[in-house]
Amino acid sequence: MAQTEKYVLNMGPQHPSTHGVLQVQVELDGENIVGAKPxxxxxxxxxxxxxxxRTYVQCVPFTDRxxxxxxxxxxxxxxxxxxxLAGIEVPERAxxxxxxxxxxxxxxxxxxxxxxxxxxxxxxxxxIYAFRDREKILDLFNIICGARMxxxxxRIGGVAADAQDExxxxxxxxxxxxxxxxxxxxxxxxxxxxxxxxxxxxxxxxKEMALKFxxxxxxxxxxxxxxxxxxxxxxxxxxxxxxxxxxxKRGDNWDRYMIRMKExxxxxxxxxxxLDNMPEGPYMAKVPKVLRPPKGDAYHRVENTRGxxxxxxxxxGSTKPYRVxxxxxxxxxxxxxDTMCKxxxxxxxxxxxxxxxPLMGEVDC
Amino acid sequence: MHSGILxxxxxxxxxxxxxxxxxxxxxxxxxxxxxxxxxxxIMATSALVFTLGERKICAFIQVRIGPNxxxxxxxxxxxxxxxxxxxxxxxxxxxxxxxLWVLSPILLLVPSALIYAFFPFDDGVILxxxxxxxxxxxxxxxxxxxxxxxxxxxxxxxxxLIGGMRTVAQMLGYEVPMxxxxxxxVMITGSLKMSAIVEAQSDVWFIVLQPLAFxxxxxxxxxxxxxxxxxxxxxxxxIIAGPFTEYTGMRWALxxxxxxxxxxxxxxxTTTLFLGGWHGPDFLPGFCWFxxxxxxxxxxxxxxxxxxxxxxxxxxxxxxxxxxLPIALINVLLTGVGIYVYNVM
Numbered sequence: 001m002a003q004t005e006k007y008v009l010n011m012g013p014q015h016p017s018t019h020g021v022l023q024v025q026v027e028l029d030g031e032n033i034v035g036a037k038p039x040x041x042x043x044x045x046x047x048x049x050x051x052x053x054r055t056y057v058q059c060v061p062f063t064d065r066x067x068x069x070x071x072x073x074x075x076x077x078x079x080x081x082x083x084x085l086a087g088i089e090v091p092e093r094a095x096x097x098x099x100x101x102x103x104x105x106x107x108x109x110x111x112x113x114x115x116x117x118x119x120x121x122x123x124x125x126x127x128i129y130a131f132r133d134r135e136k137i138l139d140l141f142n143i144i145c146g147a148r149m150x151x152x153x154x155r156i157g158g159v160a161a162d163a164q165d166e167x168x169x170x171x172x173x174x175x176x177x178x179x180x181x182x183x184x185x186x187x188x189x190x191x192x193x194x195x196x197x198x199x200x201x202x203x204x205x206x207k208e209m210a211l212k213f214x215x216x217x218x219x220x221x222x223x224x225x226x227x228x229x230x231x232x233x234x235x236x237x238x239x240x241x242x243x244x245x246x247x248x249k250r251g252d253n254w255d256r257y258m259i260r261m262k263e264x265x266x267x268x269x270x271x272x273x274x275l276d277n278m279p280e281g282p283y284m285a286k287v288p289k290v291l292r293p294p295k296g297d298a299y300h301r302v303e304n305t306r307g308x309x310x311x312x313x314x315x316x317g318s319t320k321p322y323r324v325x326x327x328x329x330x331x332x333x334x335x336x337x338d339t340m341c342k343x344x345x346x347x348x349x350x351x352x353x354x355x356x357x358p359l360m361g362e363v364d365c
Numbered sequence: 366m367h368s369g370i371l372x373x374x375x376x377x378x379x380x381x382x383x384x385x386x387x388x389x390x391x392x393x394x395x396x397x398x399x400x401x402x403x404x405x406x407i408m409a410t411s412a413l414v415f416t417l418g419e420r421k422i423c424a425f426i427q428v429r430i431g432p433n434x435x436x437x438x439x440x441x442x443x444x445x446x447x448x449x450x451x452x453x454x455x456x457x458x459x460x461x462x463x464x465l466w467v468l469s470p471i472l473l474l475v476p477s478a479l480i481y482a483f484f485p486f487d488d489g490v491i492l493x494x495x496x497x498x499x500x501x502x503x504x505x506x507x508x509x510x511x512x513x514x515x516x517x518x519x520x521x522x523x524x525x526l527i528g529g530m531r532t533v534a535q536m537l538g539y540e541v542p543m544x545x546x547x548x549x550x551v552m553i554t555g556s557l558k559m560s561a562i563v564e565a566q567s568d569v570w571f572i573v574l575q576p577l578a579f580x581x582x583x584x585x586x587x588x589x590x591x592x593x594x595x596x597x598x599x600x601x602x603x604i605i606a607g608p609f610t611e612y613t614g615m616r617w618a619l620x621x622x623x624x625x626x627x628x629x630x631x632x633x634x635t636t637t638l639f640l641g642g643w644h645g646p647d648f649l650p651g652f653c654w655f656x657x658x659x660x661x662x663x664x665x666x667x668x669x670x671x672x673x674x675x676x677x678x679x680x681x682x683x684x685x686x687x688x689x690l691p692i693a694l695i696n697v698l699l700t701g702v703g704i705y706v707y708n709v710m
Contacts, residue, residue, distance in 0.1 A: 010523075016605060030530075031530075031678060122594065123671075123672070123673060123675075124671070125672060128428065128429065129428070189674075194675070194676050195673075195674050197676075198674065198675075198677050345677060345678060346527065347677045
């Protein structure tokens with residue numbers, strides 16, 4: 001009788017398909033996975049500690065580098081938390097511009113998701129197409145603030161500069177192109193038999209497990225939990241827009257993929273409404289030159305592309321925050337990796353990493 | 366009996382050698398050596414050409430330009446790649462099984478080069494027209510499983526081991542549907558000889574007579590040569606490069622060469638077995654048609670490869686055993702019935 005034993009395969013920090021520097025120690029029995037243990041910390045930069053010795057305005061660029069693929073959303077979260085703490089009211093035009101930038105960044109981040117997912121599944125073409133379309137959004141960011149990825153555009157009290165006509169025109173052109181783009185992706189991937197066979201019914205996270213782990217964002221919506229902070233808290237100008245929140249049924253890889261595709265369409269809808277109803281006015285509130293929020297604390301959360309991004313800021317009355325804690329969605333979502341991988345094949349582990357869509361800059365902070 | 370430029374060239378060369386050296390055995394030997402050298406040159410050149418072609422075609426599909434710096438329009442890119450690979454440091458990992466590890470890429474190249482001897486490039490232009498040609502060809506291509514397994518085991522790396530194991534499952538599993546698909550052709554031709562198979566297509570190509578076998582053959586050919594969507598053996602995003610993760614420099618170049626040679630081989634086999642070989646209208650010589658058809662087949666395989674994502678091990682294996690094999694058997698049955706009816710009529 002042949003004797004078999006389990007072995008640990010180290011899909012280490014340097015691997016073609018772990019998103020960033022994630023190490024996963026996968027325990028395998030042949031090709032079946034028995035356990036998966038993520039090891040994080042390879043990208044830890046001490047951002048929370050660094051923020052303690054910077055003024056509030058100086059802290060904003062750090063947030064770009066957390067979830068570096070959707071920088072605008074991070075900026076938004078931090079700035080809104082500081083505004084809550086200091087009691088600053090943001091003008092309406094700035095709120096609309098913030099929404100446009102945040103949703104554009106959501107689409108860009110979902111492009112990274114599609115690109116890396118299809119690349120991990122073996123179709124390098126998918127990565128090129130997704131990144132080519134992401135270039136269009138990065139060019140838009142370039143127009144509005146000069147930076148492509150780490151935008152540092154949403155500031156405390158408003159935005160850094162006004163949205164020029166060129167930006168609004170080009171954004172409209174991009175929104176017109178979105179249905180055609182989604183059609184191409186659906187033809188190439190969603191309708192593909194091999195793709196569907198690999199994604200359907202694999203790595204299922206049930207509703208109960210998702211709630212137990214405290215997951216958020218598209219990952220929990222795939223399991224059927226209707227939880228979108230934009231609808232619940234209605235922060236910023238989101239209360240004024242009409243959009244749907246796509247939900248999944250089974251919580252498998254396919255649901256997580258389809259939800260993000262639908263979210264691109266919904267974000268385009270939001271941007272279209274924002275462009276149509278853009279008010280005139282100032283783009284930055286009257287913020288004191290030296291910002292000294294009153295003593296106290298504030299927690300504000302936003303719907304990042306990956307889930308609930310929360311900033312808890314404690315102020316002691318000085319120009320620098322006493323403590324900033326960042327509730328990072330990818331860090332919490334990554335707990336589900338073991339449940340997702342148990343009982344699956346090695347190839348499914350790679351798909352699982354991709355559909356959970358972690359970003360190590362955010363996991364490690 | 367045989368026509369064509371290449372055949373007449375071969376005959377005149379044989380006559381020249383016979384007049385120089387009287388002994389027939391030596392003439393035969395010299396002719397074989399010359400032909401083998403020409404075939405190796407063809408193999409090397411086509412590998413160079415097709416690697417560049419693949420990169421340009423892949424770039425076209427992906428809406429980018431591809432290599433365009435080295436040489437005019439990027440034509441010398443493959444040469445630059447070969448020079449680079451030859452210059453690289455030869456890293457030998459610790460803990461390997463030395464002889465198996467060293468022999469693996471070399472042994473992988475042997476079957477890929479050897480089967481060039483059985484391809485009919487033109488009317489009468491085959492190096493070894495044995496009367497079990499097709500059978501020998503399939504037997505030799507099955508030998509590519511072993512070097513993959515050797516490389517996978519000897520590399521002392523878990524990734525390589527997984528790749529090696531996948532090879533055995535995948536390539537052995539798809540040999541059976543391939544053989545049964547080709548069985549239909551052999552039944553119609555009545556012979557395993559490669560030149561006879563091409564002769565039998567002088568009126569009607571086998572793609573018309575054996576469409577099911579054609580479809581099965583395309584899929585199994587992609588599997589046997591580890592092309593996407595069936596490249597789980599070297600599934601780049603999962604097990605890095607499978608059995609060949611630990612090879613660098615010239616050893617990697619040998620493996621790469623064998624890969625491309627395999628791609629060429631399945632293109633040539635598709636042409637020979639289903640698309641009429643060197644048959645074609647008279648305004649071009651036979652071997653031109655042969656190469657045009659081969660080129661189109663290789664183009665098709667590359668197009669398929671760059672479009673689809675990778676299949677997963679279990680779905681691929683169940684597809685091979687539960688879908689392709691029954692269809693291949695049904696094809697054999699239908700061919701048998703068809704031949705009987707045709708003979709009766």
